[in-house]
Amino acid sequence: MAAEGGHGPQTSGDYISHHLQNLQVCKDETGQWVWNACAGNPMAINVDSMFWSVLLGLVFCFMFWRVARKSSVGKPTKFQAAVEIIVEFVDSSVKDTFHGTSRLIAPLGLTIFVWVFLMNLMDLVPVDWIPMASAAVGIPYMKVVPSTDVNITFGMSIAVFFLIIFYTIKNKGITGFIGELTLHPIAPPTKGFGLIASPFIILFNFILESVALLAKPVSLSLRLFGNMFAGELIFILIALLGLWQLPLHFGWAVFHVLIVTLQAFIFMMLTIVYLSLASESH
Amino acid sequence: MDINMTLIGQTIAMIVFVWFCMKFIWPPILSALEERQQQIEEGLAAADKSQEKLVEAQAHADEIVNEARQQATGILDQAHARANEIVADGKDAGVKERERQLAAAKAEIEQEANKAREELRGQVSAIAIASAEKILKREIDDKAHDDILGKLAQEI
Numbered sequence: 001m002a003a004e005g006g007h008g009p010q011t012s013g014d015y016i017s018h019h020l021q022n023l024q025v026c027k028d029e030t031g032q033w034v035w036n037a038c039a040g041n042p043m044a045i046n047v048d049s050m051f052w053s054v055l056l057g058l059v060f061c062f063m064f065w066r067v068a069r070k071s072s073v074g075k076p077t078k079f080q081a082a083v084e085i086i087v088e089f090v091d092s093s094v095k096d097t098f099h100g101t102s103r104l105i106a107p108l109g110l111t112i113f114v115w116v117f118l119m120n121l122m123d124l125v126p127v128d129w130i131p132m133a134s135a136a137v138g139i140p141y142m143k144v145v146p147s148t149d150v151n152i153t154f155g156m157s158i159a160v161f162f163l164i165i166f167y168t169i170k171n172k173g174i175t176g177f178i179g180e181l182t183l184h185p186i187a188p189p190t191k192g193f194g195l196i197a198s199p200f201i202i203l204f205n206f207i208l209e210s211v212a213l214l215a216k217p218v219s220l221s222l223r224l225f226g227n228m229f230a231g232e233l234i235f236i237l238i239a240l241l242g243l244w245q246l247p248l249h250f251g252w253a254v255f256h257v258l259i260v261t262l263q264a265f266i267f268m269m270l271t272i273v274y275l276s277l278a279s280e281s282h
Numbered sequence: 283m284d285i286n287m288t289l290i291g292q293t294i295a296m297i298v299f300v301w302f303c304m305k306f307i308w309p310p311i312l313s314a315l316e317e318r319q320q321q322i323e324e325g326l327a328a329a330d331k332s333q334e335k336l337v338e339a340q341a342h343a344d345e346i347v348n349e350a351r352q353q354a355t356g357i358l359d360q361a362h363a364r365a366n367e368i369v370a371d372g373k374d375a376g377v378k379e380r381e382r383q384l385a386a387a388k389a390e391i392e393q394e395a396n397k398a399r400e401e402l403r404g405q406v407s408a409i410a411i412a413s414a415e416k417i418l419k420r421e422i423d424d425k426a427h428d429d430i431l432g433k434l435a436q437e438i
Binding site: 072110149156 | 317
């Protein structure tokens with residue numbers, strides 16, 4: 001399989017599925033590390049997704065850290081000004097939505113926004129450049145947009161999910177958390193004849209509210225994943241068209257710049273909203 | 283498209299990056315921003331204050347200029363008055379001097395006239411005596427009639 005990565009597979013179906021294949025590594029039954037034979041193995045690791053994701057995270061940290069280290073009050077450089085615009089944008093978004101005090105939420109929002117933006121931005125690199133370059137050095141698969149990998153988006157939304165639970169318990173206590181899951185939206189009767197119905201109402205509330213709670217991380221990650229995956233797929237389809245791909249690619253790239261920014265913003269904004277919901281009592 | 287360990291890896295990576303951002307990126311950038319905001323605020327306040335001070339100083343300067351102008355007018359008036367006074371004094375002195383000199387001249391003239399009259403009287407009395415002597419050569423004794431002649435000279 002690795003050998004044919006060179007100049008693109010024959011059929012368009014092959015071409016597409018090749019582009020959508022992660023570079024994976026896992027241990028097989030004998031305990032050997034094997035590459036790209038891990039379909040369905042839950043212990044596999046998508047090396048390309050992890051690599052690009054961590055690399056872009058490091059790019060973010062390095063860029064912003066350099067600005068933070070040398071930030072001057074009186075005479076900011078142009079780059080510092082650009083970084084400060086982003087920081088202020090995130091800060092004002094957080095302040096508009098989240099009314100408590102938290103040292104975590106604003107940096108969390110900034111990290112999510114810039115990191116997701118950078119990961120999405122990889123979508124604008126022409127779809128063949130990096131896969132072909134890596135094929136030339138012997139790496140058969142290379143999926144360069146981490147946010148088209150559902151593992152990546154779920155990884156982030158699960159962290160947000162645990163933060164939601166953490167903030168709920170921190171601000172409302174364990175009982176508050178359980179109460180939120182069981183006593184809404186229908187308040188169970190506490191006295192009289194209706195007491196018999198209470199367990200059923202609580203069960204009903206619990207099912208409803210747990211679904212609502214679980215839907216938060218799922219929708220958060222699937223929204224980002226779906227948008228980026230579809231965008232990437234369309235880039236791949238356009239790349240199949242030969243010469244016609246040039247104007248089409250340009251048009252779609254322009255449109256995609258919007259999606260890239262918007263999805264990063266939505267991911268950040270929803271994270272902030274969920275966390276502020278978790279820390280405010282109704 | 284399967285869920286696998288990448289998910290855990292990404293979660294760990296995210297925790298690390300968020301921690302890094304919270305520790306080393308967010309606080310210094312935000313403190314720089316806030317410090318700058320404060321400096322701008324202070325600068326604007328200082329500009330307002332100096333504007334006020336400028337207006338105040340302008341008013342003060344106007345006041346001083348007005349005062350100076352008034353003083354100058356006063357001095358000028360005084361000088362005029364003094365000059366008039368000096369001129370008047372000069373005139374007075376001139377008049378007095380003239381009068382004094384006139385009086386002196388009159389007195390001198392009078393004196394001269396008196397002197398001349400005295401002399402003339404003396405001479406007339408001498409002529410009278412001489413003529414009387416010539417007439418009364420022998421009968422009249424000089425000494426016996428000297429007082430009569432003196433009285434006569436006085437009456438002339």
